[in-house]
Amino acid sequence: DGGITQSPKYLFRKEGQNVTLSCEQNLNHDAMYWYRQDPGQGLRLIYYSQIVNDFQKGDIAEGYSVSREKKESFPLTVTSAQKNPTAFYLCASSIAARPLIYEQYFGPGTRLTVT
């Protein structure tokens, strides 16, 4: 089955620790994205990547880092610099990011709790 997998489903960390969220897709999509969802708010874009070895900051990139070394993988690291890391994190992909018209598909999400 083609799709997007995120692991783990639930993640618990102590404040001050970095944590990496996994996102893998087997859809052969060029573009991948990370969003954050908080209660009562819409999804907000953290980072996106249009192609391997390239990525751009989204609207709320501070305290986060990403890498795109392989087409199928786009891990997100939540660093200790992120002030409010507890949230639901969603990974998405699309066939391409140019020329703009393509549909986004989402993974099941990772719920991160930092105490």
Add this chain to the structure above:
Amino acid sequence: KQEVTQIPAALSVPEGENLVLNCSFTDSAIYNLQWFRQDPGKGLTSLLLIQSSQREQTSGRLNASLDKSSGRSTLYIAASQPGDSATYLCAPNTGFQKLVFGTGTRLLVSP
């Protein structure tokens, strides 16, 4: 900056009703608009993608319309079922696949 509003925030209906969910956006220079469904604690499922050149898009009991010039889209659900209970999100695409999301309409369909 694109802002998206979805009305109503919550909706409760008996099974069988036809219903309309509304989405408005402030920047009409969009390339397309996606409607998604989200079940509690789950990821998003894409329902419909409507291009800026289209006025309507249909999938089964779902019909999405787009009035780009007025910054509005509606999602029409025919003959609602309890399985339709979820949060529905709209997201216009203003460029380079940067979707801007509304806060959604939470729908509850009672048997």
